[in-house]
């Protein structure tokens with residue numbers, strides 16, 4: 179598999195980009211890597227990059243976007259922060275990736291058993307982490323069940339994963355609300371913004387469509 183070029187990027191659509199990622203994740207789940215020479219891709223991409231997708235995911239060491247979607251160099255912009263939430267710097271990165279560098283798809287990728295989400299559920303406090311976890315708290319609040327406070331913590335795995343799913347949903351809402359650039363690109367069909375969840379037990383990505 180070759181690195182994307184200006185020509186191949188131009189043939190990509192939001193829907194086709196989504197299919198590429200789905201196919202890549204199926205290869206990953208079946209331990210079938212596309213045949214690509216990364217060193218050759220270093221050379222092929224030295225004059226420029228033409229990625230087709232932008233993926234916001236967690237820093238979790240098990241959730242590398244390039245690996246779980248079986249992508250090579252020059253294929254995707256990978257934005258990573260613990261808890262895969264959005265702030266103005268991340269929106270700026272996405273605006274660069276889509277408006278200036280031509281990607282057709284934004285994926286907000288959460289994952290099961292997320293440590294950052296668990297920290298937000300438990301109201302963990304530590305240095306700068308406290309302020310970071312506050313960005314995930316709206317998702318904790320937005321998941322209304324269970325109401326019993328003793329069940330609303332990281333020992334309840336269903337609750338944690340429901341908060342992760344809500345966090346993906348709220349992150350997408352913020353992208354649209356706080357980025358006129360990306361909202362307009364989506365409105366005219368230049369990009370698509372989708373949520374997804376990575377299952378750390380199976381390696382499978384489920385897209386919310």
Ligand SMILES: [Zn+2]
Pocket residue numbers: 236237238260261289291292293294295
């Ligand atoms: Zn995580």
